[in-house]
Amino acid sequence: MYGIALSVAACLRGGTRVDVAWNLDPGRTSRFDPADAVAITPGGGRLGSLLDGAIDSRLIEIAAAKPTSGRVVEIELNAIESHTVGVAPGTTIRILVAPASTLPGELWDQLLERRPTCLVAELDCDTVVETKVLQTDASGSAVEFGSDSVTTAWSPRPTFVVMGSGPMAEALAAAGELVSWNVEHIGGPDAAVGMAATLSSIDGLVVTGHDIEGTGRVLLAAMNSQAGYLGSVGPQSIQAARLDWLAYRGVTDTTRICAPAGIDIGARTPSEVAVSVLAEMIAVRNPPPS
Template sequence: MTATTEQRANELRVARSPFVLAVVVRAERPTSAKPGDRAIIRDDGTIEGFVGGSCADTTVRIQALRQLAAGESTLLRITPGGDATRPPGFVSDTPGLVVADNTCLSGGTIDVFLEVVMPSPLVQVYGDTPIARALVAVGGAAGYEVRLAATPGAVPADALAVVVASHGHDEIGVLTDAVAAGVPYVALVASPKRGAAVLAEAGVPAGRVKTPAGLDLGARTPGDVAVSILAEVVASRATATATVTASAGLASPPPRAPQPVSIGAPSAAQSVDNGPVVARDPVCGMEVLVEPGALSLEHAGRTWYFCAAGCRKAFAADPARWGG
């Protein structure tokens, strides 16, 4: 990783911003990309770095956004020639491999590893107490980012959980703020009697704040209590996933493998599973990312998108030839 790419990746990690690190791992000539070339693709589709010419660049950006939506890394193979029997972004029979038959390439094949980098789940803990400090240690060991604040502050926008363990200090304001912010798991470390009194005073919806915090594991020490709280955070995430699955009418969790976008009429912008919005260039058949500044042309009451100026020029000269 070049110093610039490494520095940028570290900045995004600190900012808790998801991104994809794309690294060219194999190249067959003729290609402009070489093994070791790399780039960062952010969740808005912007790319920093180099992994090939404009056509390869577009394909990498589109697939990187699909992988971000799926939350999984993959190997992307970009090969020339095209194949009308395959949809764009064809998911091969080989696990972990996505094949893109790129009609714009003049020759050569490149393999690009797309590593999805997501921020660790964030748990915000309030209170300078033994249980609060134990939760920081236990959560960190489990791969969570656990932030400890001795005094109340703004609830992080992307917090997975907020745990108030201040033993009576400034509890109501934090709890109401966390509930208002829509934090999935909010808990108060307190006895059943005191916890009920605090929630009644706070006026939060019934069942919205868990108190006493943690699963009933018979915990006694601060470390044991911290384990029980983290276990409840894990269980709440699993329950949320199961609820979404049931509401979708599925018997089991949906596959996380990236799904190709099924494009009907050329240049019809579509998106699947919260992935990128893409269209197909009516001239060359290449996928195009629909975004501000994308090459496009209004014709016959529709917006047509293109991978390059040459394709747009060819379409404008004879729209009927290309289905316009």
């Protein structure tokens, strides 16, 4: 849901119809992020991804009927769909499909702020008759069915942007995957600058490589975001050059940048350095109580 929140909010502001769908059986599709969702616009346009697009044609058909309320639908996966999802043929998946306009406006506000969010849908059989958003501090996504309701809790995965190429960048990206973060491994600065500017307080970014201009631009963009962790990997001479590049452009307070990135554990290999960087990012995101 976090991935489609900005687009859905834009559609709603523009008066464009958009229907959203999310998985109510994450336990049966464990290889997918429980917070995944897809938005469907008139004509069958899709934003986001749900179950690798396995059931998009079915969801588009439902949305094309322009329902006025949300509905829990049960979809029995055929051989092709089940192969895509990675489950046995005939597996039934419950999906909630709803016009975005029928969901609380504060839902999109919380998703845009990448906060844990809980949506309660009151049901009359399989039809949604009312929805409300609850505050939650949940650290994971989950679905719970009641006798006449379904509650979906979403928790965002941290995005970890790694800018650079080579063994160090590859080790950092692999380490991020190991802890199930949303890893964006970007080789060049242009795409990384755009990604860096969108980061939130739970996200992190690390730059590697010898391109002072490129890594400097990325760090500058990230410093103008809400990114919770900024790291700079490389020898001391490279660290100093990056900070000089920023200072020349008026950025003298670089205390947000961990340079060099990583907790001092005597790391030497790229994999060891990557472990130290992830440990530092986790510590920054989850400081011990005072």
